[in-house]
Amino acid sequence: MCRHLAYVGDEEPIGRLLVEPPHGLYRQSWAPRQQRYGTVNADGFGVGWYAAGDPVPARYRRAGPVWADLSFTDLARVVRTTALLAAVRDATLAGADAEAAAAPFAAGRWLFSHNGAVPGWPGSLAGLARSLPAQDLLSLEARNDSALVWALALARLRGGDEPGQALADTVVEVASAAPGARLNLLLTDGGTITATAWGDTLWYLAEPGRSAVVASEPYDDDPRWLQVPDRTLLAASRQDVLLTPLKDLTEDLASAPSEEPSR
Template structure:
């Protein structure tokens, strides 16, 4: 399974989380601890998407997030290493990919995926996706269908959520998307089709989902209060860089500080904005 992180808070250089922690995302690309029988390596491409600070310059009015993706293993990509040492952001996503069977290693299959202001990334999968793909693709809004560039279940899920009104209602659209996948799988005799953690952002807030048709879902954690951690670990220079409104959501903890990471409940989603987070139950909707 893939590994990902989502960050919101004090603007920092991307390298502070991608490279510097003891168990950074780049370290996880070779030495994942929580993938279990799926293996320890995530070497089938990577991606990062980030939002820049608002500008008063009318010539700088592009509000879409930046996106950088590649098909090389993340640990060996010199461009990613250089970029992360120079790009600073207060909200960014990063993802390292372990491809599903039959999903090609190509740039259009690397996360995050982007639509206007929106970013989307995913860990998990749809069971026997090639058998369900045609029916699921046909459920995508015809206006969105030409925008699907790759072959992954993740991109299909994203465009289904957009079809179901992601821009207006993020939780509702994801619940309807999962409901459709489960109903379609049932018609094809595919049991327990969905395993997922999903991160979504509009550049202001982050939504993080954890769900499985049959638990357990893939692992997901969020950082606890930065103020508490700074007092517990005054020697940690990285923690001193950020304010208490900072939050990090990860597939796998970045450090060995157990009090820093709380597991996300099964069948739930969180909304994170300006250091505040609320958690709600996640229930797929059919029809």
């Protein structure tokens, strides 16, 4: 399991979003308040962020706990960004991939994270893995469920699907192959955030016209945080947040009648 967070909005120091809040992602690495599976997120961490004028994000990832990396807090204090995706990891199974298994995963302008687990891994997703081109399988960053879920979503993005359709179809496909899978997915291109709530907590904090934060749990006690219902697709920008029940998705997500602005 893990905790993750994505932000788009006005420029902020990374530390103001991840380290300074009283219950920020940094603290969630050892004291999450809402984590249902696992207790300590000490099996790696990562942050990806966007610099002005460059659509391809930078990443800083490590295999150990974030509290043991003094360089990260120094970096987070001075690096500023208008968009980021960060995660702290509690590995479902032991593995040798270390830093490579820590989110965010990346491809081109995209950053991705998976909060959850796939029962029966790897056998449960063997059939889906065979649907991918050999080049995609050989390019996996790590040999874990999250990396394969990312490969499935990325194949859809590269095939022309919109982010919401890509994540929604991936969740439905993986959940069908592995019943009981927990699939809270988080995706950003630096301007928008797309996420799914499927089996674990997801919250958002929106300041229309300024910023949006989507996270596994609130990083403070601001009453404006809103919880996303389970089995929901979220699409956010600094302008607004849209929620769509995943159970009502059709092949044409853009025309789904259930899509409504959040209140």
